[in-house]
Amino acid sequence: MKLAELFPKKFVITSEIGPPKGYDISKCLHEAELLKGKVDAINVTDNQSSVMRFGSLATCHFLKDKGLEPVYQVVCRDRNRIALQSDILSAAAFGIENLLLLTGDHTKLGDHPQAKPVFDLDAVSLIHAVKKLESGEDLAGNKLDGEPPKFSIGAVVSPCSEPVEPQLIKMEKKVKAGAQFFQTQAVYETEKFVKFMEKAKQFGVPVMAGIVVLKTVGMAKYMNENVAGVYVPDNLIEELKKDKEKTKSGQTGIEIAARLIKELKPYCQGVHIMPLGWDDKVPKILKLAGM
């Protein structure tokens, strides 16, 4: 099922899982199965935060086997244009239909800071590469054997960044290159998001607002200090501080996430929930948000 074809029909909900460090992925697949029937598709992160893990492509393949719809995340940090195109062709053979194409974090942020960062392509040129493959040619213009692949191409944008104009410029570039839907960085400021969407709607592509479940006060403060384009307002931090037990149990985070979904829903075409390990809380969030 291609996500891009789903948007005109419904408010699309996706979530995300991160493969483990090791090859026993039963826990990760179990977490994904908890979401079966509750979300439209599940993103599989690609060596998230530059930390070496089990592969995104193989995890997507396992999800497909279990009857779940994967979104194959592909970053440009670890592979050059030859390897990227090769893996994307492999994904097509596995029946993977949705891609999320990103530049990726720098190697210095992860657990192998000595590694060579590749970035032969970036998010925009990777989208261009996939479109080339879909046209029956590779990036160098050589003809592909057999049927060309066909994907639903996703990209990311950071709507609460300051300044936001470079984000909009790059979003337009991604749309021109062939992006069909967008997932956003975590949103906590509804007003900023609404303003962003007023400008972004001219591009005519569906946008899924990013929801990251707040686990602790420390996490909120850490994101404010360190995570690009993410600002948790003081009132939410106060809410997390107020009832320590409730926050610890995850209930406060669930309530905030559900409230954000309700507030953002009229302005976007879907939500992408990033539970960061709290996968079991996603069904509760969706229920509370009235999804």
Next chain:
Amino acid sequence: MIVSQQKPIDEILKMLEGEKTVFVVGCNGCAEVCETGGEKACVELKQKLEASGIKVVGCTTVDFMCNKLLDSLKILRHKEKIDFADSIIALTCGVGVQAVSSVIDKYVHPANNTIYLGGFQGTWPSQERCAECGECVLDLTGGICPITNCSKSLLNGSCGGAKNGKCEIDKELDCGWEKIYNRLKKLNKLENLQKFTKLRDYSKMFPKTELRKSMFYDVEQEK
């Protein structure tokens, strides 16, 4: 010694699309040795530009364009003419283009591609860096190099990882693409950011056979 090669005249003319007047400045350092800077190359380029209908309002050379102090002294002397021109075209290496760009609020087009460091590096006393990529993109980025200023050397805009204008790998490091964005905004050239989906041609980083046959390569061969 930084070795550069002049861009094809068609590429230079394409950069100048929509412009009528330029000021030409050439470097008397490494670029003069490569015949891509210095007075001779400036005069030749001037003739080519004027043959294509572009008016050259003035022309000067700087001994070492990588030196911003020398750039300021020499170029500001011609400020009146430069103000009158649509842009500056610089016959120098990638460092020289960035150095000139940083001393004057005028759009600077690179006339050359910087290919490699033949011998020892030119000593420039400041922070501009050139990666000798062989396909200079400074024309699109307002004289700030994305290859050396962005920690990921991205060509299509910021990665989204910068926070408060600083790079995701180092809070002390300015985001190169945010600098480019601010520069283009100041010079009213933001549309440049939409211009291309650029793919780098890494094969251009290696000197071509014809270049390897010239200059210092020859000297070494004779030994």
